[in-house]
Amino acid sequence: MIEIQNLSKRYGDLIAVDDLSLHVEAGELLVLLGGSGSGKTTTLKMVNRLIEPTAGRVMIDGQDVGGIAPYELRRGIGYVFQRVGLFPHMTVGENIAISLTLLGWPPPRIRDRVAELLELVELSPGVSADRRPSDLSGGQQQRVGVARGLAAAPHVMLLDEPFGALDPLTRDRLQQSFLRIRKQLELTAIFVTHDMAEALLVGDRIGIMRDGKLIQIGTPRDLLRSPADDYVRQLIETPMRQAQVVDALLEDTSS
Amino acid sequence: MIEQLELLPGYLTAHLQLTLFALLIGTLVSVPAGVLITRHRWLEQPVLGVASVIQTIPSLALLALMVPALAALGFRSIGFFPAFIGLVLYSVLPILRNTVAGLNGVDEALVEAARGVGMTPGQRLRRVELPLAMPVILAGIRTSTVWTVGVATLSTPVGAPSLGNYIFSGLQTRNLVAVLVGCIAAAALALVLDGLVWALGAAVLRRRQGWTRAVLATIALLYLFTGATLVAELRTSNTDQVVVGAKTFTEQYILSEIMSAHIGTVTGAPTRILSSLGSTVAFDALRADEIDVYVDYSGTVWATLMQRHTTATNRAEVLAGVRKFLHDEHGIELVGSLGFENAYALAMPRAQAKALGVTRISDLTAPAATLTIGGDYEFFGRPEWKAIESAYQLQFDEQRMMDSSLMYQAAGSGQVDVISAFSTDGRISAYDLLVLDDELGAIPPYDAIILAGPRLVRERPDVIAALRQLTGTIDADHMRQMNRAVDQDGAGVTSVAEQFLREIRD
Incomplete structure (x- = not known):
């Protein structure tokens, strides 16, 4: 369980995150949604201390993350981000196993775990662990990125627009894979996106951020039924309206 | 030719001692310094600035400056050490600059990924940043290798034998074979050492373990051999030789x-x-x-x-x-x-002297304004020249500095009119030059002692x-x-x- 309490981040006069509090239940996936500059990524990065907060604190399973050495904290948290960041001088297998290597797992155990993960992210049998990341397509690379985040069986996952740079078809396939995996592993996760359709698809609850503040948090149904303001209403109505347009088109052509 | 080649093993070994250890120490200093600079940004400008300034000092002067510097500090100031330290200083900049460029060039997404998976700063450096910067750093080491092999030929004047001995003595004694042997040997050595660093980089990059080991073993053997000869020499240099x-x-x-x-x-x-x-x-x-x-x-x-x-x-x-x-x-x-005396003397081609009616230095006072004088590197800075200039009121049209071995030829072929000759030089008669009389005694006597x-x-x-x-x-x-x-x-x-x-x- 993740508990964020009165978290703030200031850069000089600029307030990136403003007194934000929320919690994520064990096994729950919370989506943070907002435009660029809304503070969603900054909030995410303060959870694994890639960014240090100006004020407030983050607790994971009742423990203040500020009291854990950053590198130890991060080894227990899966992290996947849009720019993937696979190490080009390592093989696919070495990339997936990096946190296991850092944790000092013996090589045979690492090999087994890598095979298991390649299967989990649906790369096996097509992609061998000996390949270089540069040999893979963008979608395959991000599957490796997800596998790397999952390697040490973390109880918390942080995902920063993980599928944002992929083409729509690839994105759809990865979203489906991800949904299956998170159900299978019962992940506790925070998922950052600016895409409402994706948020509705993957999130148990959605937190909407604007100018560093959390404006509303709730299930998709809550947001649809009682949006807190016009901004939230617009955000949530956009995918609906698009779906209606598509439906209408389909009816036209079928009649 | 054979006589020259017999000297090769000694000079080549001495040259290797200088370059290999200068490069080793240069690398061991520059790479950590480069890492430090990229961790503490404010250091970048001052450190790179100092290294660049060192690089702009002409290499011959840098090596020569080490002699008084070491002497002032109370160290052995002639021979291996001044040349070695000068070469280390000279080898730093390319490696340092490339280390900084290589580390700065690492994609920020990879640095974030390294942090995100839980690497400590040290692990991030060893496992991600240095391996990714390696090709750029190796390119710096290669540049430095070629430079250092070349500059090491300038170790000769500070008392460290090197392939430069061929070049310096060959130029002085007009032995072009010696000069060529020295140049070719230095160029070949530069190519071989550069090739070794290239091979190491290529092997590591392509993850050929056998290949990597072979190159490393070759490099290690080179170091062992030159290290052993160096230790042996430093030990015996304190005997009653x-x-x-x-x-x-x-x-x-x-x-x-x-x-x-x-x-x-x-x-x-x-x-x-x-x-x-x-x-x-x-x-x-x-x-x-x-x-x-x-x-x-x-x-x-x-x-x-x-x-x-x-x-x-x-x-x-x-x-x-x-x-x-x-x-x-x-x-x-x-x-x-x-x-015998080997005095500085002003000399000019006999025919030209006759045409101008010059036999003594004082005869030059009037025509000097239309004449060019050539002197060795030291001459125009020496007190003797000042004394001659003021005693005879000489104002030459142009002063040209040149190597003393080329001066006589320059006068003989009319490219300069007057030269600062050495009175015992055999080339005075060979080029039919006339030594002008110093009737005011501006030039002191030069007994060989x-x-x-x-x-x-x-x-x-x-x-x-x-x-x-x-x-x-x-x-x-x-x-x-x-x-x-x-x-x-x-x-x-x-x-x-x-x-x-x-x-x-x-």
Whole structure:
């Protein structure tokens, strides 16, 4: 369980995150949604201390993350981000196993775990662990990125627009894979996106951020039924309206 | 040719000692410094600035500057160490700059990924940043390797033998074979070492473990071999060997061979010649007991070290003054005069002198404004030149500095009109030059004198006695003849020296 309490981040006069509090239940996936500059990524990065907060604190399973050495904290948290960041001088297998290597797992155990993960992210049998990341397509690379985040069986996952740079078809396939995996592993996760359709698809609850503040948090149904303001209403109505347009088109052509 | 190639193993080993260890230390300093700079940004400008300034110092000057610098700090100031430290300083910039560029060039997404998976700063550096920056860092090491091999040829004047000995002595004695052997050997060495670093990089990058091991083993063997020879040399250099010094011109090479062979025959002491030393380096080396004996010229000590500017001094007076000065100020003994003078003299082509009606320096006062004078690197900065200029009111149209070995040819072929010749040089007659009379005595006398260092004076009276036997044995004609035999007729320095010793013993 993740508990964020009165978290703030200031850069000089600029307030990136403003007194934000929320919690994520064990096994729950919370989506943070907002435009660029809304503070969603900054909030995410303060959870694994890639960014240090100006004020407030983050607790994971009742423990203040500020009291854990950053590198130890991060080894227990899966992290996947849009720019993937696979190490080009390592093989696919070495990339997936990096946190296991850092944790000092013996090589045979690492090999087994890598095979298991390649299967989990649906790369096996097509992609061998000996390949270089540069040999893979963008979608395959991000599957490796997800596998790397999952390697040490973390109880918390942080995902920063993980599928944002992929083409729509690839994105759809990865979203489906991800949904299956998170159900299978019962992940506790925070998922950052600016895409409402994706948020509705993957999130148990959605937190909407604007100018560093959390404006509303709730299930998709809550947001649809009682949006807190016009901004939230617009955000949530956009995918609906698009779906209606598509439906209408389909009816036209079928009649 | 064969004579030259026999010298190759010694010079090549010495060259390897300098370059390999300078590169090793240079790399061990620069890579960590580069890492430090990228962790502490404010250091980047100052550190790179200092390294760049060092790089802009001309390499010959940088190596020569190490001599007084080391002497001031109380270290051994001649030979391996000044050259080595100069080369280390010179090797730093390319490696440092490329380390910084390589680390700065690592994609920020990868740095974030490294942090995100839980690497400590040290792990991030070792596992991600350094491996990714490696090709750029290796490129810097390759640049540095080629530079260092080249610059190491300039170690010769500070008393460290290298492939530069071929080049320096070859240029002076007009032995083009020696110059070519030196240049080709240095170029080949640069290519081989550069190739080794390239091979290492390629092997590591392509993850060929066998290949990597083979290259590493080759490099390790090179280091082991040169390291062993270096240690052996540094150990034996403290024995009772007598070290004979020579500056960078033919006469000095011949005289050092004569003294070395004579000491060996008479006393049985082992001797070693350290040749092509810079002019002031030779004196500093003698004072510091880095060399034991060499030949200098009374007027040089008089004008340059004692800073006397009086004109019209006689030979005996200058000799006595120099003897007292060296003994009192530096504990150096003037063992004796060899019997000839090698003075600075103004000389010009005989035909041109005749046409202008010039026989004395004072005859130049009027036509100087239309004439060009050529001098060696030291001449125009020396007090003697100032004395000549003011005594005779000389205002030449142009002054050109050139290597002393090229001066005579330049005068002979009319590219300059007047040169600062050395009176014993065989090329004065070879190019039919006229030595102009210094009737005002602006140029002091330059008796060739054997100088012995403090240690030799204290510990080896037998060697001093042997050297004293050479007093008065060489007159100016004889010296000129020997110089000419080497410079014009292509005789070997050693054989000229041997022949001389045979003659005086008969």
